[in-house]
Amino acid sequence: AQKITQTQPGMFVQEKEAVTLDCTYDTSDQSYGLFWYKQPSSGEMIFLIYQGSYDEQNATEGRYSLNFQKARKSANLVISASQLGDSAMYFCAMREVSGAGSYQLTFGKGTKLSVIP
Amino acid sequence: DSGVTQTPKHLITATGQRVTLRCSPRSGDLSVYWYQQSLDQGLQFLIQYYNGEERAKGNILERFSAQQFPDLHSELNLSSLELGDSALYFCASSTGQGALPDTQYFGPGTRLTVL
Numbered sequence: 001a002q003k004i005t006q007t008q009p010g011m012f013v014q015e016k017e018a019v020t021l022d023c024t025y026d027t028s029d030q031s032y033g034l035f036w037y038k039q040p041s042s043g044e045m046i047f048l049i050y051q052g053s054y055d056e057q058n059a060t061e062g063r064y065s066l067n068f069q070k071a072r073k074s075a076n077l078v079i080s081a082s083q084l085g086d087s088a089m090y091f092c093a094m095r096e097v098s099g100a101g102s103y104q105l106t107f108g109k110g111t112k113l114s115v116i117p
Numbered sequence: 118d119s120g121v122t123q124t125p126k127h128l129i130t131a132t133g134q135r136v137t138l139r140c141s142p143r144s145g146d147l148s149v150y151w152y153q154q155s156l157d158q159g160l161q162f163l164i165q166y167y168n169g170e171e172r173a174k175g176n177i178l179e180r181f182s183a184q185q186f187p188d189l190h191s192e193l194n195l196s197s198l199e200l201g202d203s204a205l206y207f208c209a210s211s212t213g214q215g216a217l218p219d220t221q222y223f224g225p226g227t228r229l230t231v232l
Contacts, residue, residue, distance in 0.1 A: 033217040045207060045223035046119070052217050091160065097217060103173050104150065104162035105209075105221060 003027065004092050004108035012114050013082045020067065021077040021111045023092030029053075031097040034075040035105065036066070039089040048090075051075055079113075087115045120144065121210050121224035129230045135196040138227045140208030142189055148172070148213025149191040150221055151183055155204040166191055167213045198231045205229075 005024045013019035025034065036048040051059045051066045059066040067076040079086055089112050093105040120143035130136055142149050151163040153176075162175035166185035177183075180198075185191040195202060205228050209221040 031217065033219075035218070035220065037223070043205060043228070044119070044225045045209075047220055047222060050218045050220060093160075095217065095219075097215075103148070103165050103213075103215070103219075104175055105152075105160075106162070107160040109159050 002108075003106045004094055006092055006108035006111050008111045009109075010112040010114070012116055013079075013086075015084060015115055015117050016081055018078060018080045019082055019113065021079070021090050021092075021113065022074070023076055023108060024072070024074045025092070025094050026073065027094065027096055029096045029098050033095045033097075034066070034068070035093045035095070036064070036075075036077045037091045037093060037107075038086075039091065039110070040085075041088070045091070049077070082115045084115050084117060087113060089113075119222040119224065121208060121222055123206075123208050123224035123227050125227060126225065127228050127230075129232065130198060131232055132198055132200060134198050134231075135194065136198065136229065138193040138195070138206055138208075138229075140191045140193070140210075140224055142191070142208075142210030143222055146210035146212055146222075147189065148211045148219075149185055149189070150209040150211070151177075151191070151193050152207040152209065152223075153204045154207060154226075155201075158204075160207075163193070172213075195229070200231050203229055203231045 038046045092108045122141045163177040165173040208224045
């Protein structure tokens, strides 16, 4: 089974509107971290936001917030007041703390967001 | 700018050749990770080094090898290159202390094209 699932290959949003990018994950670990990265067309990977499995509050970083629903194993990224510069690929990633893979990030396939003026 | 540097930015080579990709981590980070991004496989973890020692291995081919030097920079060596090795290769760094989040910051990547 896929550890990280991003079901939206592509999305469109009007400038200044909010948009939610979906991410569900699969793990049996109690301790894990969820990360969102942005990849513009230039190719670099930019860290956006982090949510720990034990964090009681949803993470926020400026216009980015994470809608974390632990029971549903979802960690959706919410971008408020979309800007043209938000057009990019967005990747959800997970780091599990136990086992052999306890340091690597496992990535989803990404969602391509296009912001329409 | 993440503070992670990678060289070269682009690399074009022929099948059967060998190349070396270089990465310098952010100041203070002891851990370096290598990832491969291709259209069919997505982003895949290859290998991790911590303070000069290999710490974790992912889907890294036997034709690929890496090392981390005393100054903490890392090199990824790709040999006997095949067309399918064409991809974007990322280096990331973190403190490597283990406890969450230990956020990984990525370099700009090296785009490898094998002709």
